[in-house]
Amino acid sequence: MKHRGTLLAFILLTSCSAFAAGVNVEFTAGVGATNNLVNDSSNIYDAYSSASVNLKAYPLSGLEISVRGDNTYYRETIGLSSLLGGLKLTYIPIRAKSPLSVFLSAGASGRLYHNEFSGFDNNIAEAAGSIGYRFSPGVSARCGVSFKSTVYVKSDIDYKRDFDFFAGVNATVLGGNSFDLEAGLAKTDFTHKDNVYFVDSIPPGWDFPWPYRMWLLEFVGQSENDLTLFYCSPRYSRSVGFKTGISLMYTVQNFQNYHDEIVYGFSTQYLSPWASVWEGQNVTVNLKSYLVPQCIVSAGAGYWDKTYLKTMETRHLFYFQAKEESARRDWQTRIYMGIQWPLALHSGLLLEPNATVEYMKNISNKPLYNFSNFAVNAGVRFRL
Amino acid sequence: MVLAVPALSADVEEKSKSDAFVDLDGDGFDDATADDNDNGIPDKFEAAQKSAEPAVSGSLGDIFNQGELAAFSAEDILSKYAGFCKRQFRTRDLAIHRGGFNSGEGFGPGNGIGIGAVSAGCVGPGCQGP
Numbered sequence: 001m002k003h004r005g006t007l008l009a010f011i012l013l014t015s016c017s018a019f020a021a022g023v024n025v026e027f028t029a030g031v032g033a034t035n036n037l038v039n040d041s042s043n044i045y046d047a048y049s050s051a052s053v054n055l056k057a058y059p060l061s062g063l064e065i066s067v068r069g070d071n072t073y074y075r076e077t078i079g080l081s082s083l084l085g086g087l088k089l090t091y092i093p094i095r096a097k098s099p100l101s102v103f104l105s106a107g108a109s110g111r112l113y114h115n116e117f118s119g120f121d122n123n124i125a126e127a128a129g130s131i132g133y134r135f136s137p138g139v140s141a142r143c144g145v146s147f148k149s150t151v152y153v154k155s156d157i158d159y160k161r162d163f164d165f166f167a168g169v170n171a172t173v174l175g176g177n178s179f180d181l182e183a184g185l186a187k188t189d190f191t192h193k194d195n196v197y198f199v200d201s202i203p204p205g206w207d208f209p210w211p212y213r214m215w216l217l218e219f220v221g222q223s224e225n226d227l228t229l230f231y232c233s234p235r236y237s238r239s240v241g242f243k244t245g246i247s248l249m250y251t252v253q254n255f256q257n258y259h260d261e262i263v264y265g266f267s268t269q270y271l272s273p274w275a276s277v278w279e280g281q282n283v284t285v286n287l288k289s290y291l292v293p294q295c296i297v298s299a300g301a302g303y304w305d306k307t308y309l310k311t312m313e314t315r316h317l318f319y320f321q322a323k324e325e326s327a328r329r330d331w332q333t334r335i336y337m338g339i340q341w342p343l344a345l346h347s348g349l350l351l352e353p354n355a356t357v358e359y360m361k362n363i364s365n366k367p368l369y370n371f372s373n374f375a376v377n378a379g380v381r382f383r384l
Numbered sequence: 385m386v387l388a389v390p391a392l393s394a395d396v397e398e399k400s401k402s403d404a405f406v407d408l409d410g411d412g413f414d415d416a417t418a419d420d421n422d423n424g425i426p427d428k429f430e431a432a433q434k435s436a437e438p439a440v441s442g443s444l445g446d447i448f449n450q451g452e453l454a455a456f457s458a459e460d461i462l463s464k465y466a467g468f469c470k471r472q473f474r475t476r477d478l479a480i481h482r483g484g485f486n487s488g489e490g491f492g493p494g495n496g497i498g499i500g501a502v503s504a505g506c507v508g509p510g511c512q513g514p
Contacts, residue, residue, distance in 0.1 A: 024465045058464040062471055092471040103478040130478035138404035142478055166481040170408055178407035180477075186484035231483030237412045243429055245412020253483055277485050288411045290429040342423035350423055 024056040030379025037077060039362070041371050046076045050379075052084075064090045068109075079116035084109060086124075099134040103144070118154055125149045130166075138172035150273060160273045163187045180235040187228045188277070190263060227309075228256040229279065243290040252281040262310045262323060278306035278330075296340040304332040330369060334360045350383040408477040415473070422469055 033047040052070040059065065070084035086109030094102050106127040113120055130144025148162045166184030173179065231253035240246050263274050284302035291297065308328045338356035345351070360373040405414045417426040472479075 056465070058468050062468065064468050064472075090472070092468070092475055094471070096470045096474040101475050101478060103475040105479070128479075130475075132475065132478050136404075138406060140406075140408070140477075144478055144481070146481075162485050164481065164484045166483065168477070168481075170406070170477065172405050172407070176405045176414075178405065178410070178412075180408075180410060182482060184481060184483050188485055229484060233482050235410050235482075237407050237410045239412050239414075245407075247410045247412055249410070249482070251483060286411075288413070290425055294425065294430070296424055340424065342425060344421040344423040348421070350421075352423075 024058070025384040026054040026056070027382040027384075028052045028054075028379060030377055032375060032377035032379075034373060034375035036371055036373035037074075037080075039360070039371060039373055040368050043371065044077065046074050046080075048072060048074045062092045062094075066090070066107075079114040082111050082113045082117075084111045086110070101132040101134075103128070103130045103132075105129075119152065121153050123151045123153060139170070141167070141169045143167040159189075161189045176238050178237045180237070181233070182235075183230075183232040185228060185230055187226055190225055190227050190261075190274075225257075225261060227258055227277075229253055229277075230256055245288045247286045248283070249286075250281070250283045253279055255279045258309070260310055260323070260327075262312050274309055274311065278308045280305040280307050280329075282306075292339070294341060294343075296342070297338070298340075299335075299337040301335045302333070304330065304334075306330045306332065326365065328364060328366050328369060330362055330364045332360065332362045334358065350381070352381040352383075354379055354381065422466065 029049075029051045031047070031049045033045070035043060035045050037044040037046040050070070050072045052068065055067045057065045066088045068084070068086045068088070070086075072080075072082050072084075074080045086107060088105065088107030088109075091104040092102065093104075094100055108123070108125045110123045111121065112118070126146065126148040128144065128146035130142060130146075132140055132142035134140040144166055146162075146164045148164075150160045150162075152159065164184060164186045166182060168180060168182035170178065170180045231251060233249060233251040235247060235249040237245065237247035258279075282302060282304040284300060286300040287298065289297045306329065308330075310323070310325070310327045336356060336358040338354065340352055340354040342350060342352040355378045356376070358373075358375045362369060362371050362373075364370055406416065407413065408415055413426065417428065419426050421427075
């Protein structure tokens with residue numbers, strides 16, 4: 001971070017050159033603060049700043065090539081500061097007026113953390129393809145697949161590979177009421193801790209002394225399984241008054257083949273990919289309004305009931321301790337409010353200051369995860 | 385009862401029977417509402433404001449439309465960009481889905497910053513990749 005000024009100058013110079021060469025350029029910069037950085041009972045306060053540049057080129061009709069650089073800096077937990085670089089191709093071959101629509105994308109990115117978090121340095125490759133068809137002005141259907149591979153280049157977590165399939169329908173009824181139903185299957189490879197070979201060889205009912213259990217621990221291995229998740233999500237949206245829109249959405253998702261396997265924990269490794277893997281349900285309501293002149297005001301509230309995978313934490317000295325514990329279950333409430341002020345200049349350039357506040361309250365069956373979090377962010381987006 | 389009150393929606397009032405209200409992105413507004421300057425605010429909501437006071441660009445003096453910068457052919461770049469955006473807008477329900485192993489990331493202001501980014505397993509702004 002010592003050469004931030006040089007880096008900024010380089011980004012500006014590169015961006016101006018890119019603009020001159022016919023490439024669309026977008027800058028974002030922001031500052032933020034949270035009173036609970038890692039979302040647990042430790043309540044770690046931190047502030048951060050970020051800057052990113054995104055260069056977009058359109059060599060063919062319907063094709064976008066995007067190159068992105070991103071720098072995030074944390075004031076207290078400096079190790080979380082990171083650099084990201086990425087490339088993404090998006091191809092939309094069919095014109096907007098056609099009832100058929102096709103979306104294709106592929107991308108790759110890499111993120112580097114500071115030394116103490118370098119175990120989470122990762123490379124991501126992803127691809128997606130989907131197709132939609134408009135049967136009538138008010139009825140359409142869609143389906144698609146996506147793939148995402150995350151490789152942790154220095155970690156024993158190694159990798160995570162996600163496959164997704166989804167399908168949905170959208171219909172408008174009684175004038176301005178929009179109903180949308182989406183369902184899908186997601187599958188991921190996961191590596192979990194396992195001592196099944198040794199457990200299988202022990203006669204039922206035998207109670208071994210601790211030293212033997214400790215010996216067993218030495219031979220806890222790792223196995224690989226597939227985890228499948230099914231989800232279904234209905235949504236209702238409509239306008240309320242002249243300049244306000246509202247949507248109400250419910251989602252339920254369940255693991256299909258999970259048998260209490262244990263993955264690496266995230267109480268101390270909250271960058272773990274398992275932090276976002278859960279089954280349960282949630283309901284959210286979102287509001288968007290143009291009532292404030294020249295501004296976009298958005299707000300939302302949501303409630304989640306989540307059960308996570310069983311995890312092995314640093315407090316667990318032995319495998320069986322983690323095995324005997326119940327899985328983490330959270331009941332979470334979140335609200336947010338944001339405002340954007342887009343200033344479109346005559347030449348087509350866009351300058352957009354924005355600010356958000358968010359609050360989260362989490363109640364868990366694990367005392368470690370009883371927490372609240374209040375965060376504020378302010379930033380600006382500039383599109384050349 | 386609530387569903388049967390489409391008259392509350394200005395969008396519906398403006399639509400003919402052959403041009404139905406469609407909301408694929410779930411923001412409660414008709415997707416067909418024009419936004420020619422691509423600033424995220426539909427033109428019809430800006431029109432009233434513009435007629436009441438000088439344009440925002442005027443108040444800023446349109447500082448980027450002068451001198452050497454104008455020679456970069458901004459219009460050409462933006463026309464390609466706008467063309468892609470129209471296609472992209474049509475596929476906004478295809479580009480993302482709302483369940484699976486990364487669900488919950490979509491809640492919030494949608495800029496990849498703040499609490500949502502942290503709880504989704506990656507910290508801070510810009511976690512979503514390119």
